[in-house]
Amino acid sequence: MSETFDHTVDIVVVGSGGAAMATALGAVDAKLDVLMLESTDKWGGSTAMSGGGLWLPNNPLMQRERVADSRESALAYMEACIGDVGRATSRARKEAFVDSVADFVTTAERFGVEFVRAGEYPDYYPELPGGRIGRAVEVKPLDSKVLGEWYDTLRLTAPLPIMTDDVWLIQRAWSTWGGFKRGTGLVFRLLRFLVTGQRGVGIGAAFATAMFTATVQRGGAKLWLSSPVEDLILDGDRVVGVRVTRDGRPQTIGARRGVMLAGGGFDHNAELRMRHHGIEGDSSGNPGNLGGPIGLAQRVGAALELMDDAWWGASVAGADGGAPSFIVGERALPYSIMVDSRGDRFANEAESYVDLGHHMLEHDKDGSYWIIGEARHARRYMRTYAMDPRTNKKLAAEGSMAKRGTLEELALELRMEPARLRATVDRFNAFARAGIDDDFGRGKSAYDRYYGDPSVVPNPNLGPLEKGPFTAYRVVIGDLGTKGGVLTDEHARALREDGSVIEGLYAAGNNSASVMGRTYPGPGSTIGPAAVFGLRAARHMAGSAAELAGAGAHASTAG
Known part of the structure:
Protein backbone atom coordinates (compact mmCIF):
# COMPACT_ATOMS: atom_id res chain seq x y z
CA MET A 1 0.00 0.00 0.00
CA TYR A 151 8.00 16.57 35.55
CA ASP A 152 4.32 15.65 35.84
CA THR A 153 4.72 12.93 33.22
CA LEU A 154 8.01 11.46 34.47
CA ARG A 155 7.54 7.84 35.57
CA LEU A 156 8.67 8.57 39.10
CA THR A 157 8.75 6.09 42.00
CA ALA A 158 11.37 7.62 44.33
CA PRO A 159 11.10 11.47 44.43
CA LEU A 160 14.14 11.78 46.69
CA PRO A 161 17.78 12.75 46.03
CA ILE A 162 19.06 9.30 46.98
CA MET A 163 22.20 7.59 45.70
CA THR A 164 23.29 3.99 45.30
CA ASP A 165 25.26 3.72 48.52
CA ASP A 166 22.38 5.26 50.46
CA VAL A 167 20.28 2.17 49.78
CA TRP A 168 22.51 -0.41 51.43
CA LEU A 169 24.03 1.77 54.14
CA ILE A 170 20.72 3.15 55.38
CA GLN A 171 19.47 -0.41 55.83
CA ARG A 172 21.79 -0.59 58.83
CA ALA A 173 21.31 3.02 60.02
CA TRP A 174 20.24 1.73 63.42
CA SER A 175 23.05 -0.79 63.86
CA THR A 176 26.31 0.73 62.55
CA TRP A 177 28.00 4.12 62.65
CA GLY A 178 28.50 4.04 58.88
CA GLY A 179 24.79 3.44 58.30
CA PHE A 180 23.77 6.20 60.72
CA LYS A 181 26.23 8.62 59.14
CA ARG A 182 24.91 7.85 55.66
CA GLY A 183 21.32 8.27 56.79
CA THR A 184 22.17 11.62 58.36
CA GLY A 185 23.92 12.62 55.15
CA LEU A 186 20.80 11.83 53.13
CA VAL A 187 18.68 13.96 55.47
CA PHE A 188 21.03 16.92 55.08
CA ARG A 189 21.18 16.40 51.30
CA LEU A 190 17.38 16.49 51.17
CA LEU A 191 17.32 19.61 53.34
CA ARG A 192 19.86 21.34 51.06
CA PHE A 193 17.55 20.82 48.11
CA LEU A 194 14.51 21.97 50.07
CA VAL A 195 16.01 25.15 51.56
CA THR A 196 17.21 26.24 48.11
CA GLY A 197 13.76 25.68 46.63
CA GLN A 198 14.83 22.69 44.56
CA ARG A 199 13.08 19.34 44.02
CA ALA A 310 14.55 -12.26 32.54
CA TRP A 311 16.42 -10.05 34.98
CA TRP A 312 15.16 -12.31 37.74
CA GLY A 313 15.14 -11.74 41.46
CA ALA A 314 13.19 -12.27 44.65
CA SER A 315 10.34 -9.95 45.59
CA VAL A 316 8.16 -9.67 48.66
CA ALA A 317 4.57 -10.18 47.59
CA GLY A 318 2.49 -7.03 47.23
CA ALA A 319 -0.66 -6.38 49.25
CA ASP A 320 -4.08 -6.28 47.55
CA GLY A 321 -2.50 -7.60 44.36
CA GLY A 322 -0.23 -4.57 44.20
CA ALA A 323 3.31 -4.31 42.92
CA PRO A 324 5.84 -6.57 44.64
CA SER A 325 8.88 -5.18 46.48
CA PHE A 326 12.09 -6.27 44.77
CA ILE A 327 14.57 -7.14 47.51
CA VAL A 328 18.35 -6.95 47.18
CA GLY A 329 20.32 -6.02 50.27
CA GLU A 330 17.72 -7.22 52.77
CA ARG A 331 18.41 -10.83 51.79
CA ALA A 332 22.06 -10.52 52.77
CA LEU A 333 21.58 -9.11 56.26
CA PRO A 334 22.26 -11.29 59.32
CA TYR A 335 19.61 -12.96 61.49
CA SER A 336 17.49 -14.01 58.52
CA ILE A 337 17.12 -16.85 56.04
CA MET A 338 15.03 -17.73 52.99
CA VAL A 339 13.22 -21.07 52.85
CA ASP A 340 10.89 -22.91 50.51
CA SER A 341 7.36 -24.08 51.34
CA ARG A 342 8.77 -27.06 53.27
CA GLY A 343 11.05 -24.94 55.44
CA ASP A 344 14.32 -25.80 53.66
CA ARG A 345 17.03 -23.40 52.51
CA PHE A 346 17.76 -23.79 48.80
CA ALA A 347 20.36 -21.13 47.85
CA ASN A 348 22.72 -18.44 49.07
CA GLU A 349 20.27 -15.74 50.11
CA ALA A 350 22.88 -13.00 49.51
CA GLU A 351 23.83 -13.98 45.96
CA SER A 352 23.14 -11.92 42.85
CA TYR A 353 19.41 -11.45 42.35
CA VAL A 354 19.52 -13.03 38.90
CA ASP A 355 21.18 -16.12 40.33
CA LEU A 356 18.66 -16.32 43.17
CA GLY A 357 15.79 -15.96 40.71
CA HIS A 358 17.18 -18.78 38.59
CA HIS A 359 17.56 -20.93 41.69
CA MET A 360 13.96 -20.24 42.70
CA LEU A 361 12.75 -21.23 39.24
CA GLU A 362 14.86 -24.38 39.20
CA HIS A 363 13.92 -25.35 42.75
CA ASP A 364 10.16 -24.88 42.62
CA LYS A 365 8.60 -22.56 40.05
CA ASP A 366 5.11 -22.75 41.58
CA GLY A 367 5.95 -23.06 45.27
CA SER A 368 5.91 -20.58 48.13
CA TYR A 369 9.07 -18.99 49.49
CA TRP A 370 9.55 -17.09 52.73
CA ILE A 371 12.11 -14.71 54.19
CA ILE A 372 12.24 -15.28 57.93
CA GLY A 373 13.91 -12.95 60.39
CA GLU A 374 14.22 -12.87 64.15
CA ALA A 375 13.96 -9.96 66.58
CA ARG A 376 17.41 -8.51 65.87
CA HIS A 377 16.74 -8.53 62.12
CA ALA A 378 13.61 -6.43 62.66
CA ARG A 379 15.18 -4.16 65.28
CA ARG A 380 18.57 -3.46 63.70
CA TYR A 381 17.79 -3.14 60.00
CA MET A 382 15.55 -0.97 57.87
CA ARG A 383 13.59 -3.40 55.68
CA THR A 384 11.91 -1.58 52.81
CA TYR A 385 9.15 -4.17 52.49
CA ALA A 386 8.20 -3.98 56.21
CA MET A 387 8.06 -0.23 56.89
CA ASP A 388 4.34 0.44 56.36
CA PRO A 389 2.14 -0.91 59.21
CA ARG A 390 -0.95 -0.73 56.99
CA THR A 391 0.70 -2.90 54.34
CA ASN A 392 1.84 -5.35 57.01
CA LYS A 393 -1.72 -5.65 58.28
CA LYS A 394 -3.02 -6.37 54.79
CA LEU A 395 -0.28 -8.91 54.10
CA ALA A 396 -1.06 -10.69 57.36
CA ALA A 397 -4.76 -10.83 56.49
CA GLU A 398 -3.88 -12.27 53.07
CA GLY A 399 -1.58 -14.91 54.56
CA SER A 400 1.55 -13.35 53.07
CA MET A 401 3.04 -12.25 56.40
CA ALA A 402 3.13 -13.91 59.80
CA LYS A 403 4.68 -13.06 63.17
CA ARG A 404 4.91 -15.56 66.01
CA GLY A 405 6.80 -15.89 69.28
CA THR A 406 8.49 -19.20 68.45
CA LEU A 407 9.74 -20.91 65.32
CA GLU A 408 7.37 -23.80 65.93
CA GLU A 409 4.37 -21.49 66.05
CA LEU A 410 5.56 -19.74 62.92
CA ALA A 411 6.00 -23.05 61.12
CA LEU A 412 2.42 -24.06 61.89
CA GLU A 413 1.17 -20.70 60.62
CA LEU A 414 3.14 -21.23 57.36
CA ARG A 415 1.90 -24.84 57.08
CA MET A 416 5.35 -26.32 57.55
CA GLU A 417 6.46 -29.19 59.76
CA PRO A 418 7.81 -27.47 62.89
CA ALA A 419 10.59 -30.02 63.30
CA ARG A 420 11.75 -29.48 59.72
CA LEU A 421 11.95 -25.70 60.03
CA ARG A 422 13.65 -26.08 63.41
CA ALA A 423 16.26 -28.41 61.87
CA THR A 424 16.92 -25.91 59.08
CA VAL A 425 17.38 -23.06 61.53
CA ASP A 426 19.56 -25.08 63.89
CA ARG A 427 21.87 -26.02 61.01
CA PHE A 428 22.03 -22.41 59.84
CA ASN A 429 22.72 -21.17 63.37
CA ALA A 430 25.72 -23.48 63.61
CA PHE A 431 27.06 -21.97 60.37
CA ALA A 432 26.47 -18.46 61.74
CA ARG A 433 28.45 -19.16 64.90
CA ALA A 434 31.30 -20.69 62.91
CA GLY A 435 31.20 -17.92 60.27
CA ILE A 436 31.10 -20.36 57.35
CA ASP A 437 27.99 -21.40 55.43
CA ASP A 438 28.91 -24.95 54.44
CA ASP A 439 25.74 -25.39 52.39
CA PHE A 440 25.66 -22.35 50.10
CA GLY A 441 28.68 -20.15 50.90
CA ARG A 442 26.76 -17.08 52.07
CA GLY A 443 29.23 -14.32 52.92
CA LYS A 444 32.12 -15.79 50.95
CA SER A 445 32.01 -13.25 48.10
CA ALA A 446 32.80 -9.54 48.34
CA TYR A 447 29.42 -9.02 46.68
CA ASP A 448 27.65 -10.71 49.59
CA ARG A 449 29.65 -8.73 52.13
CA TYR A 450 28.83 -5.41 50.44
CA TYR A 451 25.29 -5.81 51.79
CA GLY A 452 26.29 -7.36 55.12
CA ASP A 453 26.70 -5.87 58.58
CA PRO A 454 30.41 -5.50 59.47
CA SER A 455 29.55 -5.28 63.15
CA VAL A 456 28.43 -8.93 63.07
CA VAL A 457 31.31 -11.38 63.40
CA PRO A 458 32.75 -13.70 62.27
CA ASN A 459 30.63 -13.39 59.09
CA PRO A 460 28.81 -10.11 58.29
CA ASN A 461 26.08 -11.97 56.37
CA LEU A 462 25.31 -14.59 59.00
CA GLY A 463 23.54 -14.18 62.31
CA PRO A 464 21.72 -16.94 64.21
CA LEU A 465 17.93 -16.97 64.45
CA GLU A 466 17.45 -17.32 68.21
CA LYS A 467 15.33 -14.49 69.60
CA GLY A 468 11.60 -14.16 69.04
CA PRO A 469 9.37 -12.92 67.77
CA PHE A 470 10.03 -14.44 64.36
CA THR A 471 8.57 -12.76 61.28
CA ALA A 472 8.02 -14.24 57.83
CA TYR A 473 7.14 -12.53 54.55
CA ARG A 474 6.07 -14.39 51.42
CA VAL A 475 8.62 -14.12 48.62
CA VAL A 476 7.70 -14.52 44.95
CA ILE A 477 9.78 -14.87 41.82
CA GLY A 478 10.14 -11.31 40.59
CA ASP A 479 12.17 -9.48 38.00
CA LEU A 480 13.36 -6.07 36.83
CA GLY A 481 12.19 -6.79 33.29
CA THR A 482 12.58 -9.43 30.62
Missing part, protein backbone atom coordinates in the same frame (compact mmCIF):
# COMPACT_ATOMS: atom_id res chain seq x y z
CA SER A 2 1.58 3.29 -1.09
CA GLU A 3 1.35 6.33 1.13
CA THR A 4 2.94 9.67 1.90
CA PHE A 5 4.35 10.12 5.39
CA ASP A 6 2.58 12.56 7.71
CA HIS A 7 5.94 13.44 9.26
CA THR A 8 9.54 12.62 8.38
CA VAL A 9 12.59 12.75 10.65
CA ASP A 10 16.08 11.31 10.50
CA ILE A 11 15.62 8.81 13.35
CA VAL A 12 12.50 7.42 14.98
CA VAL A 13 12.98 5.99 18.47
CA VAL A 14 10.33 3.75 20.00
CA GLY A 15 10.40 4.25 23.77
CA SER A 16 11.69 6.84 26.25
CA GLY A 17 13.93 4.96 28.70
CA GLY A 18 17.70 4.63 28.89
CA ALA A 19 18.27 3.03 25.48
CA ALA A 20 15.88 5.46 23.82
CA MET A 21 17.45 8.53 25.40
CA ALA A 22 20.96 7.37 24.52
CA THR A 23 19.92 6.91 20.89
CA ALA A 24 18.42 10.40 20.93
CA LEU A 25 21.66 11.70 22.46
CA GLY A 26 23.68 10.31 19.57
CA ALA A 27 21.22 11.75 17.10
CA VAL A 28 21.30 15.29 18.47
CA ASP A 29 25.09 15.07 18.80
CA ALA A 30 25.18 14.38 15.05
CA LYS A 31 22.66 17.19 14.48
CA LEU A 32 19.99 14.79 13.23
CA ASP A 33 16.24 15.15 13.72
CA VAL A 34 14.95 12.58 16.18
CA LEU A 35 11.48 11.74 17.46
CA MET A 36 10.86 9.51 20.49
CA LEU A 37 7.50 7.75 20.66
CA GLU A 38 6.29 6.65 24.09
CA SER A 39 3.27 4.35 24.20
CA THR A 40 2.11 5.41 27.69
CA ASP A 41 1.35 8.76 29.29
CA LYS A 42 4.59 8.61 31.32
CA TRP A 43 8.14 8.88 30.01
CA GLY A 44 11.36 7.41 31.40
CA GLY A 45 10.47 3.72 31.20
CA SER A 46 11.89 1.18 33.62
CA THR A 47 15.06 3.30 33.74
CA ALA A 48 13.31 6.09 35.63
CA MET A 49 11.97 3.54 38.13
CA SER A 50 15.31 1.84 38.63
CA GLY A 51 18.33 2.17 40.88
CA GLY A 52 19.86 4.23 38.09
CA GLY A 53 23.26 2.55 38.01
CA LEU A 54 25.16 1.85 34.80
CA TRP A 55 27.73 -0.94 34.73
CA LEU A 56 30.45 0.62 32.58
CA PRO A 57 33.82 -1.16 32.90
CA ASN A 58 36.99 0.85 32.30
CA ASN A 59 34.95 4.05 32.24
CA PRO A 60 36.46 7.56 32.18
CA LEU A 61 35.57 8.25 35.81
CA MET A 62 37.68 5.28 36.90
CA GLN A 63 40.54 6.52 34.74
CA ARG A 64 40.34 10.05 36.18
CA GLU A 65 40.32 8.70 39.73
CA ARG A 66 43.06 6.19 38.89
CA VAL A 67 40.95 3.18 39.80
CA ALA A 68 42.53 0.13 38.20
CA ASP A 69 40.75 -1.34 35.19
CA SER A 70 41.44 -2.06 31.54
CA ARG A 71 39.85 -3.24 28.32
CA GLU A 72 41.54 -6.60 28.74
CA SER A 73 40.30 -7.04 32.33
CA ALA A 74 36.75 -6.06 31.38
CA LEU A 75 36.62 -8.53 28.49
CA ALA A 76 38.24 -11.30 30.55
CA TYR A 77 35.61 -10.78 33.23
CA MET A 78 32.74 -10.76 30.74
CA GLU A 79 33.97 -13.99 29.16
CA ALA A 80 34.35 -15.64 32.57
CA CYS A 81 31.00 -14.38 33.82
CA ILE A 82 28.80 -14.45 30.71
CA GLY A 83 30.48 -16.97 28.46
CA ASP A 84 28.91 -17.84 25.12
CA VAL A 85 25.20 -18.58 25.39
CA GLY A 86 24.19 -17.54 21.89
CA ARG A 87 24.71 -14.93 19.24
CA ALA A 88 23.64 -12.08 21.54
CA THR A 89 26.76 -12.72 23.64
CA SER A 90 29.22 -12.84 20.76
CA ARG A 91 32.77 -11.61 21.26
CA ALA A 92 32.10 -8.81 18.78
CA ARG A 93 29.19 -7.52 20.85
CA LYS A 94 31.16 -7.72 24.09
CA GLU A 95 34.02 -5.76 22.52
CA ALA A 96 31.60 -3.22 21.06
CA PHE A 97 30.14 -2.64 24.51
CA VAL A 98 33.46 -2.21 26.29
CA ASP A 99 34.96 -0.09 23.50
CA SER A 100 32.03 2.37 23.47
CA VAL A 101 31.75 3.03 27.20
CA ALA A 102 34.00 6.10 27.04
CA ASP A 103 32.09 7.54 24.08
CA PHE A 104 28.79 7.34 25.95
CA VAL A 105 30.13 8.90 29.15
CA THR A 106 32.01 11.77 27.50
CA THR A 107 29.20 12.54 25.06
CA ALA A 108 26.63 12.67 27.85
CA GLU A 109 28.96 14.89 29.88
CA ARG A 110 29.28 17.33 26.97
CA PHE A 111 25.50 17.68 27.09
CA GLY A 112 25.52 18.44 30.81
CA VAL A 113 25.03 15.01 32.39
CA GLU A 114 27.05 14.79 35.62
CA PHE A 115 28.15 11.26 36.52
CA VAL A 116 29.72 10.02 39.74
CA ARG A 117 31.03 6.58 40.57
CA ALA A 118 28.56 4.47 42.55
CA GLY A 119 30.75 4.15 45.62
CA GLU A 120 32.48 0.83 46.14
CA TYR A 121 29.81 -1.36 44.59
CA PRO A 122 31.55 -4.57 43.44
CA ASP A 123 30.98 -6.62 40.34
CA TYR A 124 28.56 -9.41 41.15
CA TYR A 125 31.28 -12.05 40.73
CA PRO A 126 34.35 -10.05 41.80
CA GLU A 127 36.42 -13.18 42.42
CA LEU A 128 36.30 -14.20 38.76
CA PRO A 129 39.22 -13.29 36.46
CA GLY A 130 39.04 -9.58 35.65
CA GLY A 131 36.53 -8.85 38.43
CA ARG A 132 36.67 -5.38 39.97
CA ILE A 133 35.07 -3.12 42.55
CA GLY A 134 33.71 0.27 41.48
CA ARG A 135 32.78 -0.10 37.80
CA ALA A 136 29.28 1.32 38.18
CA VAL A 137 28.38 4.99 37.69
CA GLU A 138 25.25 6.99 38.40
CA VAL A 139 23.99 10.51 37.82
CA LYS A 140 24.53 12.92 40.69
CA PRO A 141 21.23 13.94 42.37
CA LEU A 142 19.82 17.02 40.70
CA ASP A 143 16.95 19.47 40.70
CA SER A 144 14.02 18.02 38.75
CA LYS A 145 12.45 21.46 38.44
CA VAL A 146 14.55 21.80 35.29
CA LEU A 147 11.90 19.60 33.65
CA GLY A 148 9.16 22.21 34.01
CA GLU A 149 5.78 20.73 33.08
CA TRP A 150 7.46 17.52 31.90
CA GLY A 200 15.86 16.79 44.29
CA VAL A 201 15.78 13.41 42.60
CA GLY A 202 18.38 10.66 42.47
CA ILE A 203 19.10 7.17 41.11
CA GLY A 204 16.93 6.28 38.07
CA ALA A 205 14.90 9.47 38.17
CA ALA A 206 18.11 11.52 38.10
CA PHE A 207 19.43 9.61 35.08
CA ALA A 208 16.14 10.00 33.22
CA THR A 209 15.94 13.70 34.09
CA ALA A 210 19.54 14.39 33.05
CA MET A 211 19.15 12.53 29.75
CA PHE A 212 15.85 14.25 29.00
CA THR A 213 17.44 17.63 29.65
CA ALA A 214 20.36 16.72 27.39
CA THR A 215 18.31 15.38 24.50
CA VAL A 216 14.99 17.23 24.50
CA GLN A 217 15.68 20.50 26.26
CA ARG A 218 19.26 21.06 25.08
CA GLY A 219 19.40 18.89 21.99
CA GLY A 220 16.03 19.61 20.44
CA ALA A 221 14.81 16.00 20.27
CA LYS A 222 11.04 15.56 20.25
CA LEU A 223 9.03 13.26 22.51
CA TRP A 224 5.43 12.22 21.95
CA LEU A 225 3.56 10.59 24.83
CA SER A 226 0.58 8.22 24.48
CA SER A 227 1.75 7.37 20.97
CA PRO A 228 1.97 3.59 20.59
CA VAL A 229 3.62 2.28 17.45
CA GLU A 230 1.27 -0.06 15.62
CA ASP A 231 3.42 -1.14 12.69
CA LEU A 232 6.73 -0.85 10.91
CA ILE A 233 6.74 0.50 7.38
CA LEU A 234 8.89 -1.12 4.71
CA ASP A 235 10.29 -0.05 1.40
CA GLY A 236 11.24 -3.40 -0.03
CA ASP A 237 13.22 -5.10 2.74
CA ARG A 238 14.22 -1.87 4.45
CA VAL A 239 12.39 -0.34 7.42
CA VAL A 240 11.69 3.29 6.58
CA GLY A 241 9.15 4.38 9.15
CA VAL A 242 6.41 3.54 11.61
CA ARG A 243 2.66 3.72 11.88
CA VAL A 244 1.62 5.32 15.16
CA THR A 245 -1.61 6.27 16.89
CA ARG A 246 -1.58 9.72 18.49
CA ASP A 247 -4.59 11.42 20.04
CA GLY A 248 -6.69 8.61 18.62
CA ARG A 249 -5.58 9.37 15.08
CA PRO A 250 -3.30 7.11 13.01
CA GLN A 251 -0.21 8.80 11.60
CA THR A 252 2.82 7.66 9.65
CA ILE A 253 6.34 8.78 10.54
CA GLY A 254 9.15 8.40 8.04
CA ALA A 255 12.70 7.65 9.23
CA ARG A 256 15.45 8.65 6.81
CA ARG A 257 18.23 6.97 8.78
CA GLY A 258 16.51 4.27 10.79
CA VAL A 259 14.07 3.14 13.47
CA MET A 260 15.30 2.23 16.94
CA LEU A 261 13.19 -0.16 19.01
CA ALA A 262 13.85 0.74 22.67
CA GLY A 263 10.41 0.26 24.18
CA GLY A 264 11.17 -2.21 26.98
CA GLY A 265 10.54 -5.92 27.34
CA PHE A 266 7.35 -7.93 27.79
CA ASP A 267 7.35 -8.21 31.58
CA HIS A 268 3.74 -7.04 31.97
CA ASN A 269 2.28 -9.15 29.18
CA ALA A 270 0.76 -12.15 30.94
CA GLU A 271 0.24 -14.12 27.72
CA LEU A 272 3.87 -13.76 26.59
CA ARG A 273 5.13 -14.48 30.10
CA MET A 274 3.24 -17.76 30.22
CA ARG A 275 4.39 -18.69 26.71
CA HIS A 276 8.08 -17.99 27.26
CA HIS A 277 8.57 -18.28 31.05
CA GLY A 278 5.78 -20.52 32.24
CA ILE A 279 4.77 -18.00 34.91
CA GLU A 280 2.72 -14.83 34.82
CA GLY A 281 5.49 -12.90 36.54
CA ASP A 282 5.69 -10.38 39.36
CA SER A 283 7.71 -7.68 37.65
CA SER A 284 9.02 -4.44 39.09
CA GLY A 285 9.44 -3.00 35.60
CA ASN A 286 7.46 -0.37 33.76
CA PRO A 287 3.75 -1.37 33.50
CA GLY A 288 3.89 -0.25 29.87
CA ASN A 289 6.30 -3.06 28.96
CA LEU A 290 3.96 -5.24 26.91
CA GLY A 291 6.38 -6.47 24.26
CA GLY A 292 4.77 -4.77 21.26
CA PRO A 293 8.00 -3.63 19.59
CA ILE A 294 9.49 -7.13 19.82
CA GLY A 295 6.45 -8.51 18.02
CA LEU A 296 6.72 -5.85 15.31
CA ALA A 297 10.36 -6.77 14.72
CA GLN A 298 9.51 -10.45 14.51
CA ARG A 299 6.86 -9.70 11.88
CA VAL A 300 9.49 -8.20 9.58
CA GLY A 301 11.79 -11.18 10.01
CA ALA A 302 13.91 -10.39 13.09
CA ALA A 303 15.39 -13.31 15.00
CA LEU A 304 14.79 -13.48 18.75
CA GLU A 305 17.01 -14.84 21.52
CA LEU A 306 16.85 -15.32 25.31
CA MET A 307 13.07 -15.05 25.32
CA ASP A 308 12.90 -17.60 28.14
CA ASP A 309 14.95 -15.43 30.48
CA LYS A 483 15.94 -10.20 29.05
CA GLY A 484 15.04 -11.62 25.64
CA GLY A 485 14.27 -9.81 22.43
CA VAL A 486 15.58 -8.90 19.01
CA LEU A 487 18.93 -10.38 18.04
CA THR A 488 21.28 -7.54 17.11
CA ASP A 489 24.85 -7.10 15.91
CA GLU A 490 27.60 -4.91 17.35
CA HIS A 491 25.92 -1.80 15.86
CA ALA A 492 22.54 -2.74 17.41
CA ARG A 493 21.16 -3.58 13.96
CA ALA A 494 18.35 -6.13 13.93
CA LEU A 495 19.32 -9.47 12.41
CA ARG A 496 17.36 -12.20 10.67
CA GLU A 497 17.75 -15.84 11.62
CA ASP A 498 20.32 -16.31 8.83
CA GLY A 499 22.42 -13.45 10.26
CA SER A 500 21.55 -10.92 7.56
CA VAL A 501 20.79 -7.33 8.57
CA ILE A 502 17.30 -5.85 8.44
CA GLU A 503 18.27 -2.50 7.01
CA GLY A 504 16.91 0.51 8.86
CA LEU A 505 15.93 -1.41 12.00
CA TYR A 506 17.80 -1.26 15.32
CA ALA A 507 17.06 -2.48 18.84
CA ALA A 508 18.55 -1.85 22.29
CA GLY A 509 17.69 -2.21 25.96
CA ASN A 510 15.11 -4.85 26.84
CA ASN A 511 13.76 -4.83 23.29
CA SER A 512 16.96 -6.65 22.37
CA ALA A 513 18.53 -9.93 23.46
CA SER A 514 21.04 -8.94 26.14
CA VAL A 515 24.79 -9.03 25.62
CA MET A 516 24.89 -10.04 29.30
CA GLY A 517 23.43 -13.42 28.43
CA ARG A 518 21.89 -15.32 31.32
CA THR A 519 23.72 -13.53 34.09
CA TYR A 520 24.25 -10.08 35.61
CA PRO A 521 27.93 -9.07 35.71
CA GLY A 522 27.57 -5.98 37.89
CA PRO A 523 25.32 -3.18 39.15
CA GLY A 524 23.62 -1.51 36.20
CA SER A 525 24.01 -4.39 33.74
CA THR A 526 20.65 -3.47 32.23
CA ILE A 527 21.02 0.29 31.76
CA GLY A 528 24.76 0.20 30.97
CA PRO A 529 24.51 -1.79 27.72
CA ALA A 530 21.16 -0.17 26.91
CA ALA A 531 22.80 3.25 26.89
CA VAL A 532 25.97 2.14 25.13
CA PHE A 533 24.21 0.27 22.32
CA GLY A 534 21.65 3.07 21.97
CA LEU A 535 24.48 5.50 21.29
CA ARG A 536 26.28 3.02 19.03
CA ALA A 537 23.13 2.67 16.94
CA ALA A 538 22.85 6.43 16.56
CA ARG A 539 26.52 6.63 15.57
CA HIS A 540 25.93 3.99 12.93
CA MET A 541 22.84 5.74 11.59
CA ALA A 542 24.67 9.06 11.50
CA GLY A 543 27.57 7.54 9.62
CA SER A 544 25.54 5.50 7.16
CA ALA A 545 26.00 5.86 3.44
CA ALA A 546 24.30 8.76 1.76
CA GLU A 547 21.59 6.61 0.24
CA LEU A 548 20.43 5.60 3.71
CA ALA A 549 19.42 9.18 4.34
CA GLY A 550 17.20 9.17 1.29
CA ALA A 551 14.50 6.68 2.21
CA GLY A 552 11.65 7.36 -0.16
CA ALA A 553 8.41 8.99 0.80
CA HIS A 554 6.42 6.06 -0.60
CA ALA A 555 6.49 2.71 1.14
CA SER A 556 4.47 -0.35 2.08
CA THR A 557 3.21 -1.40 5.51
CA ALA A 558 4.66 -4.61 6.96
CA GLY A 559 2.34 -7.49 7.65
